[in-house]
Amino acid sequence: MTVRRPLIAANWKMNGDRELVTMMAATLQCIDSSHEILICPPVIFLSDFPKSTQYRLGAQNVSSEKAGAFTGEISADMIRAAGAEYVILGHSERRCLFAETDATVLQKAQQALRVGITPIICFGETLSERQQEKTMWVLAQHLDAVYAAQPDLLAESVIAYEPVWAIGTGLTATPEQAQQVHSFIRQHLARINADAAAKVRILYGGSVNADNWPTLFSQPDIDGALVGGASLKPAEFAAICQMAKE
Ligand code: PGA
Numbered sequence: 001m002t003v004r005r006p007l008i009a010a011n012w013k014m015n016g017d018r019e020l021v022t023m024m025a026a027t028l029q030c031i032d033s034s035h036e037i038l039i040c041p042p043v044i045f046l047s048d049f050p051k052s053t054q055y056r057l058g059a060q061n062v063s064s065e066k067a068g069a070f071t072g073e074i075s076a077d078m079i080r081a082a083g084a085e086y087v088i089l090g091h092s093e094r095r096c097l098f099a100e101t102d103a104t105v106l107q108k109a110q111q112a113l114r115v116g117i118t119p120i121i122c123f124g125e126t127l128s129e130r131q132q133e134k135t136m137w138v139l140a141q142h143l144d145a146v147y148a149a150q151p152d153l154l155a156e157s158v159i160a161y162e163p164v165w166a167i168g169t170g171l172t173a174t175p176e177q178a179q180q181v182h183s184f185i186r187q188h189l190a191r192i193n194a195d196a197a198a199k200v201r202i203l204y205g206g207s208v209n210a211d212n213w214p215t216l217f218s219q220p221d222i223d224g225a226l227v228g229g230a231s232l233k234p235a236e237f238a239a240i241c242q243m244a245k246e
Contacts, residue, residue, distance in 0.1 A: 002198040006217075007158060007224035008241045009038040009120065009203060010231030011060060011088060016041055020232065021048045027234035028054050033241045035224065038086055039231075043074055046082040058086030058120070061094065064107035066114075076111040087112045088226070090122045090146075092164045102145035106153075109146070113156055120158040120203070120226070121146060123185075127165035136184050143185065147192055154189060154196040158203060160226045161185060166206025168228060175215045175222075178204050182221035210239040218246040 010024075021041065028037060029052060039049065040058040049057055059082075063073035079087060089112070090105040109119040123142045125135040139161075147154050161181050166172050173181070182202045189197035204216055205226030216222055231237045 004199065004201050004223045006035040006245055007038060007201050007203060008033075008035050008237075009058065009086070009088075009160075009224065009226045010040060010237055011091070011205070011226055011228050012039070012041045012231060013060065013093070013228060014042060015232055016045065018045065018048055020234075021045050024234045024237070025050050025052065025055075027238050028052070028241070031238050031242055035241060037241050040086070040088055043079060043082065043084075046079070046084060049083065056085045057083045058088065059084040059117075060088045060091070062087045062089070062108050062112055062117070064104055064111060066111065076115045076117055080115045080117055084117055086118045086120055086158070088122065088160075089119045090142075092122065092124055092162060092167060096164075102142055102149075106146055106149060109150070109153055109157065113153070118156065118158060119153070120160055121153075122160040122162050122205070122226070124162040124164045124167075124206070130163065130165065135181065139181065139185060140188055143188055147189055151192050154193050154200055158201045159185060160203040160205050162205035162226060168207070170207050172207045172212050172216070173204070175219050178216055179219035179221055182219065186221055208240065210236050210243075213240050214243055214246070217243060 037055040040060050043059050059079040063075050094100040112119045125138045129138050201223040203224040203226045204222050208225045208227045209230040
């Protein structure tokens with residue numbers, strides 16, 4: 001059986017301040033968890049986190065370009081220098097609000113890998129796609145656009161399944177709905193590389209909190225969480241990090 005180390009990732013989005021950095025770092029310093037814990041704050045706060053073996057750091061975005069005249073952009077080398085080991089890519093907010101496509105995600109993933117940063121690539125269906133029973137079809141299109149286009153990415157990335165209708169809405173996929181999609185993703189990717197598909201970590205994201213996490217996490221193909229709102233509350237995020245996989 002393949003053992004996948006759970007990853008619990010915090011996506012602060014455009015929230016937080018130095019006080020939250022201090023509180024989160026102090027809270028995580030005291031917990032006992034065998035999971036990998038990741039904090040993705042706004043990039044400006046990365047270097048404010050004290051170095052620790054208790055957590056890793058990530059960014060929420062990176063430029064698709066290496067360097068040069070791209071006002072406002074931040075390169076993979078720069079986020080790496082600030083302490084990022086991961087980067088969230090293709091989040092639905094980036095896709096919807098900033099017109100990011102799978103092609104952009106692929107370019108950004110290439111930049112991240114060039115400097116040894118692991119991409120966490122997000123995929124999910126909208127409510128209307130789910131209602132029209134197109135969930136698996138939509139996911140297959142996105143997965144192929146990224147992983148069939150660059151098969152070696154599968155062994156070097158993390159996937160996050162985030163149903164768009166569950167993000168920040170308080171609605172969550174049921175554990176059964178989430179497991180069905182996670183299992184579909186793994187099976188679909190097995191056609192590209194069965195060994196890498198068995199090993200890739202697939203996180204669930206969308207209104208995860210300390211109450212709903214135990215039942216979601218008990219599903220066999222849910223290997224961790226991408227937590228938004230609840231990751232801004234150090235005690236609640238710490239509780240999620242400490243929940244064991246049943
Ligand atoms: P949420 O956000 O937990 O607030 O729904 C998750 C995410 O967008 O990554």
